[in-house]
Amino acid sequence: MTKLLIVATGNPGKLREMQTYLADSDWELTLKPEELEIEETGDTFAANACLKASQVAQATGSWAIADDSGLQVDALQGAPGVYSARYGKTDSDRIARLLKELGDTPNRQAQFVCAVAIARPDGIIALQSEGYCRGEILHAPRGHGGFGYDPVFYVPETHLTFAEMTPEVKRSVSHRGKAFVDLLQKLPHLNNNY
Ligand code: IMP
Numbered sequence: 293m294t295k296l297l298i299v300a301t302g303n304p305g306k307l308r309e310m311q312t313y314l315a316d317s318d319w320e321l322t323l324k325p326e327e328l329e330i331e332e333t334g335d336t337f338a339a340n341a342c343l344k345a346s347q348v349a350q351a352t353g354s355w356a357i358a359d360d361s362g363l364q365v366d367a368l369q370g371a372p373g374v375y376s377a378r379y380g381k382t383d384s385d386r387i388a389r390l391l392k393e394l395g396d397t398p399n400r401q402a403q404f405v406c407a408v409a410i411a412r413p414d415g416i417i418a419l420q421s422e423g424y425c426r427g428e429i430l431h432a433p434r435g436h437g438g439f440g441y442d443p444v445f446y447v448p449e450t451h452l453t454f455a456e457m458t459p460e461v462k463r464s465v466s467h468r469g470k471a472f473v474d475l476l477q478k479l480p481h482l483n484n485n486y
Contacts, residue, residue: 294320297410300348300358302326310357312463313472317479324348324356337361337374337407342417349411355418361406361467363441365390365429367399376441387433387444400428404445404467408475410482419482423470427454438462 297319299307304323311321330347334340337360344358362376372379372390380386394400403426410419425447433443435455442454447465454462463469 294318296354297321298324298348298352298354298356300324300330300344300356306359309468310359310472313469313476317476319355321357325352328352332360332374334360335374337405338409338420338422340374341407341409342411342420345409345411346415346417349413350415353413355410355413357408357410359406359408359468359471361404363390363445364403364405365394366401367397368393383440387441390429390441391431391444394429400430402427402429402445404441406467406471408471410475419475419478421471421474421478423467423472423474425465425467425470 295318299310299321301307301324307321307323314321328348328351330344332340332344334343340360341358344360345356348358349356360374362373364370364373376386380389403424406423408421409417412418427445427447430444430446430453433455434446434453435443437457438455445454446452447454450457450461450465452461454466
């Protein structure tokens with residue numbers, strides 16, 4: 293039987309992406325009601341994913357799924373972290389600020405992190421997963437695909453930045469792709485007869 297899963301985002305792009313990851317599951321995904329705004333007040337990606345999933349589940353009385361993601365740069369002690377989306381007004385502002393703060397620092401190591409949470413209709417978290425992708429911050433952007441920090445995030449094993457990858461390649465190496473592989477492995481163990 294198909295079950296409704298509300299995606300705790302107003303972003304149709306994120307809905308489509310989650311539909312791709314969960315295509316073989318028996319969940320039918322839909323966007324959260326527009327008027328339902330949730331502030332990301334957590335200080336970890338997992339805390340933010342949980343609070344978004346939990347609040348949307350409680351408000352709608354349905355199962356809900358949320359993710360939270362961002363970039364952690366080693367030489368910046370993990371910044372921009374949970375503030376990745378708020379680091380500047382536009383993607384190019386955010387990249388410019390990141391490159392300025394890193395300057396000529398030789399240590400360019402960084403990772404993208406993605407946390408995903410599924411909440412039951414009563415708001416209790418039923419499932420959590422996390423994925424990571426290690427890489428390096430380039431001195432200048434490369435590539436035109438993707439979004440956010442993609443043009444400055446270089447993954448050495450692929451010899452490509454996220455912005456140079458096809459969506460399929462990015463899915464196979466990215467933090468979000470890995471978080472969903474982990475989630476899909478755990479999904480059959482979810483007691484969804486709630
Ligand atoms: P959120 O998970 O929608 O809150 O997004 C967090 C922010 O992290 C985004 O606005 C981007 O700036 C950044 N981010 C998360 N994932 C990616 C990615 O795959 N590529 C580039 N930037 C990302």
